[in-house]
Amino acid sequence: GEDVEQSLFLSVREGDSSVINCTYTDSSSTYLYWYKQEPGAGLQLLTYIFSNMDMKQDQRLTVLLNKKDKHLSLRIADTQTGDSAIYFCAEPSDYKLSFGAGTTVTVRA
Amino acid sequence: NAGVTQTPKFRVLKTGQSMTLLCAQDMNHEYMYWYRQDPGMGLRLIHYSVGEGTTAKGEVPDGYNVSRLKKQNFLLGLESAAPSQTSVYFCASSYAGRLYEQYFGPGTRLTVT
Numbered sequence: 001g002e003d004v005e006q007s008l009f010l011s012v013r014e015g016d017s018s019v020i021n022c023t024y025t026d027s028s029s030t031y032l033y034w035y036k037q038e039p040g041a042g043l044q045l046l047t048y049i050f051s052n053m054d055m056k057q058d059q060r061l062t063v064l065l066n067k068k069d070k071h072l073s074l075r076i077a078d079t080q081t082g083d084s085a086i087y088f089c090a091e092p093s094d095y096k097l098s099f100g101a102g103t104t105v106t107v108r109a
Numbered sequence: 110n111a112g113v114t115q116t117p118k119f120r121v122l123k124t125g126q127s128m129t130l131l132c133a134q135d136m137n138h139e140y141m142y143w144y145r146q147d148p149g150m151g152l153r154l155i156h157y158s159v160g161e162g163t164t165a166k167g168e169v170p171d172g173y174n175v176s177r178l179k180k181q182n183f184l185l186g187l188e189s190a191a192p193s194q195t196s197v198y199f200c201a202s203s204y205a206g207r208l209y210e211q212y213f214g215p216g217t218r219l220t221v222t
Binding site for chain 2: 004008031033040041042043044045048088090092095096097099100101102
């Protein structure tokens, strides 16, 4: 399978921006995904980006894609306590998704 | 709609015991998946199904079996549980046309002693 990599932890002050980074390996991926897992719950699709785009903005979320470096990032503006969660980057692989290990975001007051 | 539901939510097994985890979805999705989540390892795919009556192996299928007798249900079986199978298990489903937009259940926390 493909190898998706993420840093494991991020601590951010409430009101600041969070940036979560991910690297992937399959340059032919047509879409790349971000999923969010709140404490004690399953994953929910947060957003995705089509591979022919460099950027996608959705309210407080901005996804940046650098295909040359196979780098994906998720920026959360004005981070709130409700944004505390694990964020997973995911890449399509045949009929499946390959997930990164997840970045645990902790929002401190 | 209930979405994706999983039964049970928690279970403790002794080594060598067997059990079945049930996943049900009411969205008429063709694809269903079983993952396990372990700290620092993200989600790893155990088995998946592309339709009723079909199953396929994922990354970590050893020690597990699955069945998809009805489109809405996907069962994960552990025939002889081992401590290495202590994990949180998630079921997910998706439409064939948007198969990477997966809907997840709330998870089953399994401890094998």
